[in-house]
Amino acid sequence: MASALINVPARARRGEIIEIKTLISHTMETGFRRTQLGALIPRDIIRRFVCTYNGTEVFRAELHPAISANPFIVFSTVAVESGTVEFHWTGDNGFAVTQSTPILVE
Amino acid sequence: MALGLAASAVAAEVPGGDRRSGYDFMSRETRAMQDDDTANPGMLWVLEGGALWSRKTGRAGRACGDCHGDARASMKGVAARHPAFDAAQGRPINLEQRINACRTGRQGAPPLAYESRELLALAAYVARQSRGLPIEIAIDPRTRSFLDAGRTIYDRRQGQLNLACGQCHDANWGRQLAGNVIPQAHPTGYPLYRLEWQGLGSLQRRLRNCMVGIRAEPYEYGAPELVQLELYLMWRARGMMFEAPAVRP
Numbered sequence: 001m002a003s004a005l006i007n008v009p010a011r012a013r014r015g016e017i018i019e020i021k022t023l024i025s026h027t028m029e030t031g032f033r034r035t036q037l038g039a040l041i042p043r044d045i046i047r048r049f050v051c052t053y054n055g056t057e058v059f060r061a062e063l064h065p066a067i068s069a070n071p072f073i074v075f076s077t078v079a080v081e082s083g084t085v086e087f088h089w090t091g092d093n094g095f096a097v098t099q100s101t102p103i104l105v106e
Numbered sequence: 107m108a109l110g111l112a113a114s115a116v117a118a119e120v121p122g123g124d125r126r127s128g129y130d131f132m133s134r135e136t137r138a139m140q141d142d143d144t145a146n147p148g149m150l151w152v153l154e155g156g157a158l159w160s161r162k163t164g165r166a167g168r169a170c171g172d173c174h175g176d177a178r179a180s181m182k183g184v185a186a187r188h189p190a191f192d193a194a195q196g197r198p199i200n201l202e203q204r205i206n207a208c209r210t211g212r213q214g215a216p217p218l219a220y221e222s223r224e225l226l227a228l229a230a231y232v233a234r235q236s237r238g239l240p241i242e243i244a245i246d247p248r249t250r251s252f253l254d255a256g257r258t259i260y261d262r263r264q265g266q267l268n269l270a271c272g273q274c275h276d277a278n279w280g281r282q283l284a285g286n287v288i289p290q291a292h293p294t295g296y297p298l299y300r301l302e303w304q305g306l307g308s309l310q311r312r313l314r315n316c317m318v319g320i321r322a323e324p325y326e327y328g329a330p331e332l333v334q335l336e337l338y339l340m341w342r343a344r345g346m347m348f349e350a351p352a353v354r355p
Contacts, residue, residue: 003150003153003154003157004150005143005144005149005150005153006144007144021142021144021145023144023145023147023149023150024150025147025150025154027304028304068301068304069304069305070147070150070304070305072145072147
């Protein structure tokens with residue numbers, strides 16, 4: 001079960017720089033580890049994170065095997081208008097999670 | 107070093123005013139991680155536990171919430187009172203065992219495995235409702251013998267390194283063990299997220315880790331000895347603020 005915690009300020013002033021925090025549940029299995037019997041544990045990581053603000057991409061990250069489990073990504077953007085901030089995580093084995101949060105800009 | 111340890115084989119318990127949560131020994135960054143609910147990875151389990159709380163399961167087709175209602179009210183302080191005496195089993199049981207007793211007894215569902223994601227999620231959700239409350243362990247004639255048994259395990263030298271818990275946690279807390287600061291072993295935030303584990307774990311997992319560390323044979327999950335030790339540790343931390351789900355390095 002994938003779950004994500006997102007922190008976007010509910011209200012912001014126009015032109016204000018806002019901080020966005022995202023935390024998602026994922027094992028981020030590197031693909032380099034082996035079981036006790038020596039079999040390679042297949043890689044299972046999030047490959048890409050994209051944040052769009054009213055449809056415009058404002059932040060993107062490529063994730064790699066050295067990133068710890070439950071990736072915590074913090075970034076900032078400028079509050080331009082009211083609308084929706086969308087978050088997309090995609091990864092190995094068809095992993096795909098989308099969440100959105102409304103933002104009110106005044 | 108060896109002489110010093112030998113001399114302090116039975117170290118005095120940390121006096122009340124000097125008691126400190128593991129939180130106080132952490133870096134500023136790790137503390138900030140625990141304090142912010144959107145940065146604390148333990149909250150992912152709390153979120154999942156909240157969903158499980160209202161999911162119907164078992165032969166009875168009942169969800170936790172069908173009997174207990176809103177956990178924010180009904181589960182307040184519950185985790186800070188466990189392990190607690192269970193009349194049916196005639197011994198103290200910890201929070202995970204209480205959840206499983208409810209599953210098998212009331213919901214007609216199979217018990218969840220120790221350290222399974224679901225059990226940790228439910229335990230984290232229940233424990234979250236006690237955050238900020240003092241730990242209260244009621245010792246009465248029924249639990250006295252179990253507390254004493256826990257204390258005996260705590261004071262007993264174990265493993266190839268022949269160490270008792272108190273030799274680190276009472277006599278040498280605040281000092282370094284390799285790169286890490288030795289805490290006082292107050293279980294104030296379980297289940298907690300350890301960065302080393304990259305996941306949430308119970309107090310029993312932590313205790314088993316410590317036993318492996320002193321090269322002792324760890325007790326099995328759910329073993330009465332581990333619960334007695336949990337009871338003693340929680341009693342030892344009585345009055346301290348509960349902070350689950352905590353983050354530790």
